[in-house]
Amino acid sequence: MEQGKVYIVGAGPGDPELITLKGLRAIKEADVILYDRLINGELLTYAKPGAEQIFCGKQPNFHVLKQETINQLLVHHALKGKIVTRLKGGDPFVFGRGGEEAEHLAKHHIAYEIIPGITSGIAAPAYAGIPVTHREYSQSFAIITGHQCHDNGDIQWESLAKGIDTLAIYMGVKKLPYICEQLIKYGRHPGTPAVLVYWGTTENQLNVTGTLETIVQEARKSNIQNPSIIIIGDVVKLGEKLNWFQHETNEQQVLRAVL
Template structure:
């Protein structure tokens, strides 16, 4: 039976794909894949499978979202098994909900295959647990490309007051605004913050600091990067397991720390 699988490929480490996600890749006739997936996953596709790049970079999209939605429907209606392969988890800032809506409107059978989100994995690989009994009993996943600006003061006040840890996606370019909003709405200037670039991959780099100094310290960090704000960032000093393994395997590995 024809089906579309909307699959989360995980945060970058090849081994963090789910078993179910890997099976979807292996059985599909068509795979529409994003920029931030581990490209080695495509080696698992059938030799005759059609591979379609749908990557998005800031200010540049290979294909628009409506075009992607249309392609999913088109190939499914041709009787093909389709996998939409997305970085992280498709329902956490992955626009998987929009794609599922498009399929549902056409009565096309689909299945959501959750993936490990970078909001959880990147901090973990940087030695930062997003919750901890002594430091954080709540965590929020928010986008750095929305909810910014003076008219969103109420939003930021509620976030600051209600959440112990913030994991902010797509926020590198907005880092000065984010820090200003957090400080302006109740966070202490010395609140710990970290940026994890290319989390879970060999290119991972982490910079830690405070809200008042992170903009300068992280000036060389670029997308893709996860921003983590909260007292849990302090635990990184003890828990840098991933970077320690990399250094033990190859002393030349670059390590960026705050």
């Protein structure tokens, strides 16, 4: 039997129209689709009739399938000669464990292809009117995981506080007090603008703004949970006048009410 192939696809941050043409083709051609919790379900409607769809969703402290099981399923179906699409939110190589899956496929000599996706650390602030770089405000940009933030020195907070203009922190809502504390401790001004973008690029998007000194309180007031991206830096101020998506959404709501 001829061996199949695995496509590790970034589905983008939530808006289904942000997937790449190549990613969409991988969905349409797949015999088996393994998909994560945060992908937009509308993308699955492009699957061909009879394609097997396997939910691999991960939530904090609860995984439907362990990563080892997902790895094994990719190999299992490819060895049966099937085209397998591993559909992941955002970009598969940005905190998506796509690298681990690719390593497992390479170990078992399975043909695979990586199809990048738009990562939420860029897309969510863009939909909030916040450019992560800007000639006047930000010459540098860093992506950080907040999921495992603790005090064992694994994240160089001093370097981030002093050397990077704009920070995009993934999976950091639970650790937000610690993150703000560390950045202020190492020299970031307490008045530095900050925003949490909840469910970015979707109709449920909510932007909660503040400063390093106030954002924890603002997040609690709005009961912000994951999935949220935290953006810290002076570029956040631009969201006040460039928030095109919120204006567009409000106009659509008004139009629906009139109709």
